[in-house]
Amino acid sequence: MNPVSPTFSPLYRQIKELVLQSLDAGEWKPGEPIPSEVELSARFGVSQGTVRKAIDELAGENLLVRRQGKGTFVASHSEPVTQFRFLRLHPNEGEREQPESRLLEVRRQRASSEVARVLDLKAGESVVYVRRLLVFGGTPIVLDEISLPAPLFKGLDAQMLNAHEGSYYGLYERQFGTRMIRAEERIRAVAADAEAASVLGVEKGAPLLCVDRTAYTYGDRPVEFRRGLYRTDQHHYRNSLV
Amino acid sequence: MNPVSPTFSPLYRQIKELVLQSLDAGEWKPGEPIPSEVELSARFGVSQGTVRKAIDELAGENLLVRRQGKGTFVASHSEPVTQFRFLRLHPNEGEREQPESRLLEVRRQRASSEVARVLDLKAGESVVYVRRLLVFGGTPIVLDEISLPAPLFKGLDAQMLNAHEGSYYGLYERQFGTRMIRAEERIRAVAADAEAASVLGVEKGAPLLCVDRTAYTYGDRPVEFRRGLYRTDQHHYRNSLV
């Protein structure tokens, strides 16, 4: 009948879409519980099983967290367990330890054409530019350059960035109501330039992992571009293929 | 009651386990259909919904493929759509194209201590060692060194490797009944040595991506160790974080 786009979508997907809209609108904040399954099934006029299937998918995408006996909660980057979700770097030997984040620079600037493209901005629009170091056990391992659309992050300054605990994504959602839900990374091997070499304590020309990350919020709207240079002599980037 | 290990597992997980055992035992081969849901629910004496939930999980782990109106099939590496599932390399510009695999070397040798460790062998056990090049549009991009436990791959030789189409994993399952279902990768940036530089057509010391992959079959048994050196001037390794 309609070979191009499905004119039909099952009920549970429509429910999922409605819940997504409420999440996007901020009806329930990160860390807070959403209404119970029976409550939602009453609100939407469907069976509990249909609500369950919608929530199952959202939980599978890490947007919601189910806790038996307690309820279903909006996923949050502020919880300790979530700290390492987006940092795939592991030490070659031993356990992962909490890194120290050392802020090097914060300023507003005009978006480069590359940053404008990935953040879906017009060339020259204002961005917040952050440069920082991740230090593991006293050794600088990651040099990050972060670009954020300035209008979404009004008031972000060095003091806020220094005061935060854990990953920046917790700060984004607490202070600016922008919750990051997904990211794409592109990884290359590059030679350290003089600047990176000095900051990371390696020879100029030494091989570094270059990780370009674009992070998205609800509705696939890009909200952060981050270029990380990783020292991988004592660490490696870990990935599972399934 | 039992705080250490769950003494109980839900019915659908037990069903899942039984289906997994049949898959491992080769009761149904890759590409073949498994029995229908009603058939399985009769066999196991549970409702169709319980079987569905078991199969849902297996399909979510890419061990089974559902096809509405046709049946549920054992996932296979021999199908065209599966070709790129484990190769995360993309061109910086343009579409992915089918690479040519250029075999450099095949031989039996004793496992190094590193290979023995990841493949869970005793040091010195026999492995098949394969060295090959992946060539995209005439340019060598990936240099792979592959180690396989020799007992599992009796009779693997250059002729078989040259005759195959697509990824080696299709060959493994067709010729040796070993189906790869999961892999772990560890990624570092390294400097090209003289040998790699000459084969990949870069300067000695040029940065390369070094991707160490351990591949597993049913029951988390390791069956392949692969070290790939990737040129990433025209390509990048892509990864999604969710």
Add this chain to the structure above:
DNA sequence: CAGTGGTCTAGACCACTCT
């Protein structure tokens, strides 16, 4: 048309948390 997987319902009972 019969057979497959996909959706939806209603209801029962279980496991867990909190008060």
Add this chain to the structure above:
DNA sequence: GAGTGGTCTAGACCACTGC
């Protein structure tokens, strides 16, 4: 004990495939 999510059932109907 009340309220939450988790499991299991039985049955109805829909959508897709192939004969």
